[in-house]
Amino acid sequence: xxxxxxxxxxxxxxxxxxxxxxxxxxxxxxxxxxxxxxxxxxxxxxxxxxxxxxxxxxxxxxxxxxxxxxxxxxxxxxxxxxxxxxxxxxxxxxxxxxxxxxxxxxxxxxxxxxxxxxxxxxxxxxxxxxxxxxxxxxxxxxxxxxxxxxxxxxxxxxxxxxxxxxxxxxxxxxxxxxxxxxxxxxxxxxxxxxxxxxxxxxxxxxxxxxxxxxxxxxxxxxxxxxxxxxxxxxxxxxxxxxxxxxxxxxxxxxxxxxxxxxxxxxxxxxxxxxxxxxxxxxxxxxxxxxxxxxxxxxxxxxxxxxxxxxxxxxxxxxxxxxxxxxxxxxxxxxxxxxxxxxxxxxxxxxxxxxxxxxxxxxxxxxxxxxxxxxxxxxxxxxxxxxxxxxxxxxxxxxxxxxxxxxxxxxxxxxxxxxxxxxxxxxxxxxxxxxxxxxxxxxxxxxxxxxxxxxxxxxxxxxxxxxxxxxxxxxxxxxxxxxxxxxxxxxxxxxxxxxxxxxxxxxxxxxxxxxxxxxxxxxxxxxxxxxxxxxxxxxxxxxxxxxxxxxxxxxxxxxxxxxxxxxxxxxxxxxxxxxxxxxxxxxxxxxxxxxxxxxxxxxxxxxxxxxxxxxxxxxxxxxxxxxxxxxxxxxxxxxxxxxxxxxxxxxxxxxxxxxxxxxxxxxxxxxxxxxxxx
Numbered sequence: 001x002x003x004x005x006x007x008x009x010x011x012x013x014x015x016x017x018x019x020x021x022x023x024x025x026x027x028x029x030x031x032x033x034x035x036x037x038x039x040x041x042x043x044x045x046x047x048x049x050x051x052x053x054x055x056x057x058x059x060x061x062x063x064x065x066x067x068x069x070x071x072x073x074x075x076x077x078x079x080x081x082x083x084x085x086x087x088x089x090x091x092x093x094x095x096x097x098x099x100x101x102x103x104x105x106x107x108x109x110x111x112x113x114x115x116x117x118x119x120x121x122x123x124x125x126x127x128x129x130x131x132x133x134x135x136x137x138x139x140x141x142x143x144x145x146x147x148x149x150x151x152x153x154x155x156x157x158x159x160x161x162x163x164x165x166x167x168x169x170x171x172x173x174x175x176x177x178x179x180x181x182x183x184x185x186x187x188x189x190x191x192x193x194x195x196x197x198x199x200x201x202x203x204x205x206x207x208x209x210x211x212x213x214x215x216x217x218x219x220x221x222x223x224x225x226x227x228x229x230x231x232x233x234x235x236x237x238x239x240x241x242x243x244x245x246x247x248x249x250x251x252x253x254x255x256x257x258x259x260x261x262x263x264x265x266x267x268x269x270x271x272x273x274x275x276x277x278x279x280x281x282x283x284x285x286x287x288x289x290x291x292x293x294x295x296x297x298x299x300x301x302x303x304x305x306x307x308x309x310x311x312x313x314x315x316x317x318x319x320x321x322x323x324x325x326x327x328x329x330x331x332x333x334x335x336x337x338x339x340x341x342x343x344x345x346x347x348x349x350x351x352x353x354x355x356x357x358x359x360x361x362x363x364x365x366x367x368x369x370x371x372x373x374x375x376x377x378x379x380x381x382x383x384x385x386x387x388x389x390x391x392x393x394x395x396x397x398x399x400x401x402x403x404x405x406x407x408x409x410x411x412x413x414x415x416x417x418x419x420x421x422x423x424x425x426x427x428x429x430x431x432x433x434x435x436x437x438x439x440x441x442x443x444x445x446x447x448x449x450x451x452x453x454x455x456x457x458x459x460x461x462x463x464x465x466x467x468x469x470x471x472x473x474x475x476x477x478x479x480x481x482x483x484x485x486x487x488x489x490x491x492x493x494x495x496x497x498x499x500x501x502x503x504x505x506x507x508x509x510x511x512x513x514x515x516x517x518x519x520x521x522x523x524x525x526x527x528x529x530x531x532x533x534x535x536x537x538x539x540x541x542x543x544x545x546x547x548x549x550x551x552x553x554x555x556x557x558x559x560x561x562x563x564x565x566x567x568x569x570x571x572x573x574x575x576x577x578x579x580x581x582x583x584x585x586x587x588x589x590x591x592x593x594x595x596x597x598x599x600x601x602x603x604x605x606x607x608x609x610x611x612x613x614x615x616x617x618x619x620x621x622x623x624x625x626x627x628x629x630x631x632x633x634x635x636x637x638x639x640x641x642x643x644x645x646x647x648x649x650x651x652x653x654x655x656x657x658x659x660x661x662x663x664x665x666x667x668x669x670x671x672x673x674x675x676x677x
Contacts, residue, residue, distance in 0.1 A: 023624035028615060029602045068130045068354065072391040081390040088389035089397020091273040092135050092380050096398060097405050098276035099380070099428065101298070101413070102421040103138035104372075106207065107146040108156035108222075109165055111298055111413065111421070113372055114138050116306040117169075118402045121366035121374045126395040129358035130350045131339035133389050135380035135398070136362060140429045141200060141334075142327055142373050144207050148224040148464050149323035153316060156222075164320065167311045169367035169374070171324040176331060176360030183353045188332045190479065194441060194448040195471035196333050197434045198455030202467060204432035205460060207425065209233070214422035215248040217241030217294050226460040241294040247286060248419030251279040255427035266386065273383050276424045283420030284412070296418045301410040305403065306369040326468060327373050331359055335376030342385050379428060451475060486522030488535050491562060491622065498623040500562070514555075515629050516540070517622060519562035526572035533580055540589075557589060558629040562622050564595040574607040581613055590632075592617045592625045 057065075064071050096118050104114030118137040125136040146165055147156075154160045179185060209229045213220035218239035221232035255275045262272020287295055336352045336359075343350035363373060384394060441449035454474055459467025489502040492509030500517060503509050511517070516539050520532060540556045569577075581591050591613055596604065601618070604610050610618065619625040 023627065024620040026615075026618050026620050028605065028610065028618070029598055065354070067127055068358065069127045069392055072132060072393075076391060076393075082393070084388045084390055085393040086397055088384050088387035089394040090401060091270060091387050092384050092389075092394065093398040093401025094277050095273045095275075095380055095383060096135070096137055096402065097409075098280045098421070098424055099377075100138050100402070101416070102276075102424040102428075103140055103143040105418070105421050106140060106210070106425055107138070107143035107165065107372060108150065109146075109162060109372060110301075111416075112301050112410070113162065113165070113370060115402060115406055115410075116369060117366060117371035117374050119306060119371075119399060119406065120369040121362040121371055122395050122399040122402065124365045125358055125362040126392040126399070128361045129339075129392065129395075130355045131342055131376075132348070132391045133342040133346065133381060133385045133394075134335065134339045134355075134376045135384045135395070136335075136359070136376055137374050137380065138372070139375055139377045140207055140425060140432070141203055141330060142375055144203055144210075144224070145323055145327055145330070145464065146372055147222070149320060151222055153319060163312055164316055165372040166367050166370055167314070167317065168320050168324060168327075169363045169372050170311055171317060171320055172327045172331075172373045173360045173363030173365075173367060175324050175328040176356050176363060178360075179328065179332070180353045180355075180357030180360055185332050185336065185352050185356055188329055190476060191329070191333065191472055192448065192451055192475040192478075194451040195455045195468075195475050197437045197441075198452040199459055199464075199468055199471060200432045201434050201438070201452075202456040202459035203464065204429040206464075207429045211422035211425050214296070214419040215245050217244045224463045243292040243294045244296070244417070244419045247283060247292075247295060247417060248423050251283055251420050252423040252426055254282070255279050255423060256430070259427060269383065269386050273387075275427070279420055279423055279427075280416055283417040283423075284415045287417045288415045297414065298416040298418065298421070299414055301413045303407070303410045305406055306371075308368055309370065310368060322465065326465070327375070331375040332356060334378065335359060338376050338378055338381050342381060345385065346390075379431065447478065451478065480527075483522065484527045485531050486520060486528050488532065489519045489521065490539060491517040491519050493623075493626070498621070500622045500626075512626065512630060514557040515560065515626065516556050516558070517560045517562060517626070519565065521565045523568040524566055524573040524577075525568065525570040529573045529576040533576060536580070558592060558632075559584065559589055560592045560594055560622060560625045560629065562594045563600060564597070566600055567597065569600050569603050571607070574603060574609055577604075578607075578609055578612060581609075590617065590629070592619065592629065594619045594622045594625045 060070075097115070100114035100118040101111035102114070104111050104117070107113075121136055125134075129136070146168060149168070150156070150161055150164050153164065179187075206224055206226060206229070209226065210220070210222070212233060216233070216236070216239075218236045218241070219232075220236065221228045223229050255278075258271050258275035258278065262269050262275070286292075287297060332352075336355050339355050340350055340352060359375060363371070366374060387394075438449065438452055441452055451471065451474055455467055455471030458470045462470075489504070490511075491500040492503040492506065492511045493500050494506060494509050501509055502519070503511070518536060518539060522528065524532060536559065540559075584591050593604075593613065596618070601610070616628075617625075619628070
């Protein structure tokens with residue numbers, strides 16, 4: 001059935017009406033080659049490159065890898081950087097002191113543990129962290145996760161609660177170090193941004209509602225679900241007290257206004273950073289002067305630096321593993337994402353796995369000094385960057401501010417109203433409610449908006465763990481669905497060019513009668529080959545004759561597969577392709593393949609598919625394949641009772657079909673429209 005390309009050339013020279021076929025020969029790789037570069041993934045090749053990289057590393061390279069701080073220490077410009085780092089560190093420190101105490105209360109811990117968590121981890125991260133602007137410490141989302149995980153195990157008033165929070169920091173640090181060392185950060189890429197946005201939005205709402213008890217003046221149920229919290233708020237409405245509500249609301253308004261002013265004008269950035277401290281100062285002054293009995297105060301806070309201690313027991317470690325993994329995921333998605341964005345903005349390289357390792361070391365060593373899990377803060381990192389911090393020295397300055405607070409200022413903190421700390425938390429998490437992102441998703445991609453809505457709704461009504469699991473599950477389901485049902489396009493030729501594009505995007509494109517050109521826009525493997533075969537069968541029947549040139553044909557005689565987007569083909573797909581070829585052969589249809597990459601072509605050759613179809617039916621360009629198919633139909637040969645000629649005769653064509661419209665290789669006569677492929 002196959003007709004060699006050289007026969008086409010000979011035949012075409014014997015016919016005055018024939019147009020010479022100009023094709024670019026396809027280079028077929030040696031299927032017996034053992035060249036490791038023929039494989040996209042070769043463990044030996046990867047291992048050899050990894051070992052070669054290690055051998056090339058000098059002593060200073062090892063120092064820079066283990067202690068990234070030496071990268072900026074060696075090149076530090078004291079006259080240019082020191083003043084900027086000093087001011088940025090002081091600004092973030094002033095912002096962190098009240099936030100740390102507020103987030104500790106959110107986690108169900110005493111305020112002092114927020115300060116402990118802002119002390120040692122900050123110093124450790126400055127040494128082991130890769131980012132020069134990331135501000136590490138307690139954050140609202142992680143604090144909520146800690147409260148949610150430990151609240152189901154032990155009452156917050158018990159000493160065991162604090163011990164488990166510290167143990168959780170150790171486990172999170174171990175998780176982060178392992179993932180960083182094994183370079184497994186890529187696993188989190190399977191979680192869609194829509195899932196993270198929906199999760200953080202719902203968490204922010206839950207956090208805000210959980211802090212209302214300090215505004216209302218009565219106890220509210222501790223829960224990560226929205227309905228029990230709302231029911232508890234309504235049930236206790238008769239216990240409402242005006243003084244904490246008025247004081248908390250006033251401080252919250254002040255914080256939001258100062259935050260807005262600081263964001264609006266860069267020169268007033270310090271106003272945003274000073275907001276939490278201003279709120280605390282105002283609340284403390286009112287509480288100390290007027291002594292309102294209905295406003296609860298923080299109370300005595302221990303003075304001094306945290307002492308070294310190792311976790312006393314690991315009995316509950318197994319129960320904390322899921323939360324440890326979840327907090328690690330948040331660290332990768334939020335902290336590493338922020339760090340990479342800041343690195344790009346400030347023009348230096350940052351390795352995400354090294355960054356994850358630095359966060360892990362900060363949590364491990366922090367847990368030895370009474371810290372609960374910490375990670376990078378978006379708001380404080382933004383303030384640090386906008387204050388023009390240049391190196392990790394700003395983090396050291398922040399740590400000194402926290403240390404001074406622990407040594408000298410804790411007696412002053414006993415008069416801080418709880419409602420003031422709650423106002424700081426609500427102000428901070430208000431920025432996590434990503435309603436603008438939801439509007440954007442609705443406008444751009446309804447599927448991503450659906451994912452956002454599912455994640456946020458399930459998190460609100462069924463809890464954090466279930467919400468994350470359902471969101472991740474739907475996210476993976478969408479990925480699998482897209483992979484198993486890839487985009488497939490029927491291509492047509494753009495007038496005046498040799499370019500073939502999707503006919504749904506380019507209505508002016510035309511096809512040739514009896515020929516269908518199909519582009520598969522995905523790797524071909526066991527999960528999608530059945531779908532691809534079904535679509536190809538559909539294209540045999542669904543022919544739009546209004547866009548075809550040449551005589552009317554009752555059916556398809558050539559199927560050309562454009563495989564340039566196909567990066568990989570597995571053994572199941574190869575066998576299915578063989579079956580498809582045999583199926584086509586029984587119906588008098590010739591299969592042609594255009595522009596497969598080297599790996600795909602090598603796989604087909606090793607499986608015998610190239611020999612089965614025929615090397616002459618593999619082409620560099622779609623246009624080459626079209627020319628050969630057209631001339632194969634158009635030019636009679638001396639081959640005895642050519643199968644294809646008889647097919648044409650059976651189709652009812654009186655003479656050899658004329659394809660005068662087929663143009664030889666030409667340059668573009670008109671510019672392509674600015675549309676996607």
